[in-house]
Amino acid sequence: MTSNSVLTAQGIHKSYGQGVNRFDALKGVSLDIREGESVAIVGKSGSGKSTLMHLLALLDSPDDGVLLVEGTDARQLKGKDMNRLRNEDFGFVFQQFFLTPNASVLDNVVLPLKIAGVSPKERKRRGLAALEQLELADKAKNKAINLSGGQKQRVVIARALVNNPKVIFADEPTGNLDTATGALVEDILFSLNKERGITLVIVTHDVELAARCDRQIFIKDGLEDIARENAAVAS
Amino acid sequence: MKFLDLLKSAIGNTFRSKLRTTLTVIAIFIGAFTLTITSAIGTGVSSYINTQVASIGSTDVLTVTKTADATQSTDDGPKKYDPDKATGSGGFGGAASGLTGGVLSKDDLKTIANIKGIKDVNPVVQVSPKYIQYGSNGKFVVTINATSALTKADLAAGHQLSSADKSEVLLPGSYLHNLGFANAKAAIGTTVTFGIDDYQGAEHQVDATVVGVQNKSLLASGVGLSQYLTNRLETIQSTGRPASLGQGYAIAMAHVSADSTTEQTDAIKKSLSHNGFTGQTVADQLGAFQTVISGIIGVLNAFAVIALIAAGFGIINTLLMSVQERTREIGLMKAMGMSGGKVYGLFSMEAVFIGFLGSAIGAGIGIALGSLISSVLSNTVLSGLPGLHVMQFAPASIITIILVVMAIAFLAGTLPARRAARQNPIDALRYE
Secondary structure (H helix, E strand, O other): OOOOEEEEEEEEEEEEOOHHHOEEEEEEEEEEEEOOOEEEEEOOOOOOHHHHHHHHOOOOOOOEEEEEEOOEEHHHOOHHHHHHHHHHHEEEEEOOOOOOOOOEHHHHHOHHHHHHOOOHHHHHHHHHHHHHHOOOHHHOOOEHHHOOHHHHHHHHHHHHHOOOOOEEEEEOOOOOOOHHHHHHHHHHHHHHHHHHOOEEEEEEOOHHHHHOOOEEEEEEOOEEOHHHHHHHHHO | OOHHHHHHHHHHHHOOOHHHHHHHHHHHHHHHHHHHHHHHHHHHHHHHHHHHHHHHOOOOEEEEEEOOOOOOOHHHOOOOOOOOOOOOOOOOOHHHHOOOOOOEOHHHHHHHHHOOOEEEEEEOOOOOOOEEEOOOOOEEOOOEEOOOOOOOOOEEEEOOOOOOOOOEEEEEHHHHHHHOOOOHHHHOOOEEEEEEEOOOOOEEEEEEEEEEEEOOOOOOOOEEEOHHHHHHHHHHHOOOOOOOOOOOEOOEEEEEOOOOOHHHHHHHHHHHHHOOEEEEEHHHHHHHHHHHHHHHHHHHHHHHHHHHHHHHHHHHHHHHHHHHHOHHHHHHHHHOOOOHHHHHHHHHHHHHHHHHHHHHHHHHHHHHHHHHHHHHHHHOOOOOOOOOOOOOOOHHHHHHHHHHHHHHHHHHHHHHHHHHHOOOHHHHHHOO
16 A cells, blocks of 8 residues: 555553553554555454544543654644644544434534534535435434434434544444444445545454454554454455 | 634533523522612612702802810820810700810801801801791691701702891691691791790790791701791890800801812811811711711622622532533543633633523512512602612613622633533543
């Protein structure tokens, strides 16, 4: 692959707690995510895969190691640049949705635009366009709480999309969905990757979902599981 | 996030937990309501007093008394007796001798009259007629307003006392019925009779013409007599008084030029105090009265502020709970690139909006209820004081109250807002 690196991690360490309670979530992980690819970060729960995604998404900072965003050291980023990056370049899809239950679907979707300071008219236009893309335009005025699980996850994807991000981070995007709905959500995510070139970083323990990605990074006990990666490539 | 969006979100958020917001708003409401009412009473009473001063219009009259001696320290023992110091007799009589400040002697009056800027000076003489009578309607006890000759009364009918040598009387409205007058107009021009004893106890009768009827007022109660009539009564009263008794007065009224400025009046007051006298305009005397009222209102306001501070803790509590509940939402917004400052702003605005709601409702209901009570009072209990509206609502003070409450709410919101702003997005998102 010749495309540019979007995110690069070099020897990332991260631990939680102090003393005897100290837990080393990541013990020196290095990886490189290139523009336009889809990467699965696979591991059992407690393997440190979610921590890795949070670090890559700049939601947290590593204890040790270097994180490069398009070649820039994340530590050099000022608060304002960091916020702009999170707002404009990253989109998030969470397993637990994190929708505001009593707000309308449209209001939930346009939250990143609202934070970015986009005018209400433009917000509505772009929000509806994103919902249209996910075939949810008719639900725009419904309250988020009244949607089914699959619809909720589609709203979350619409919210991640609305700012035209470069990277979408998805944490167990199908974890709370039944197989059929899960497959639908997967299709949407991969089509975004293929058609619009959005880099996809999916954290999952679902091997089938991982297999659909261009590349898999297996995490085990805070370290990259090279043996398994080789096995996966071989299969 | 733009300010308008931030504001809209803040307002929307406060209505999310209606019960909690309502309870906090009620706490603020109580404080704001009390403040509105107390400040309205302050405004109402002060403005009534000001109208009274205006109706009297005696900016040209100074009340002059002898300045009180410097407070005597108990350690110094009694002061040396000064036989030349006038003791009160005549004038305010026995009462005056009890005054610590001493009384004004004839010489003092001369000194005052010689002060630059003072046109004339008259001692206030307290005459004590035994009764007043109109026609054959019986005799009634009479109270004299000692300063009526020097001030302007608030009249219901007729005209002011003249300075001519005529025996003129101003009757208070409350005297009309007992004396046998149908109304204020009927009394004008009639002749009433005063009965007065001389120093030896012999009774004399003096006739006088009613020229006006006064409205009831806080300041001037009692029958007003023209200077000429006062002098006549005083002459009768002191007939037969032993000459050895010193003559002194508690108070004198000095006229200054009617168009003198405040500075000129101040200069006169200064030279009076230089000579050992205290000169006060009616406004000064009312000022003292107003100070007392402001003091009382200040205490009431202090209670209201205490209520507001308690309500401030209610706001802290409400918002802390709200921050706790919305941890994930805050995390999400921060993950989506909302700065800590904006999160702080969002929660601060929620606090300020709760403050605004409480104070606006409090002030609104305060105004509505206060106006109602005030108008009911002025038509019933306080009907004896025409023109007194116990509560008057000044827009400036209402706005000040609302702003102060909002400022208190902002301060109360600081702690929860800081807590929200400092949240790490990932801890917030992980929070279950």
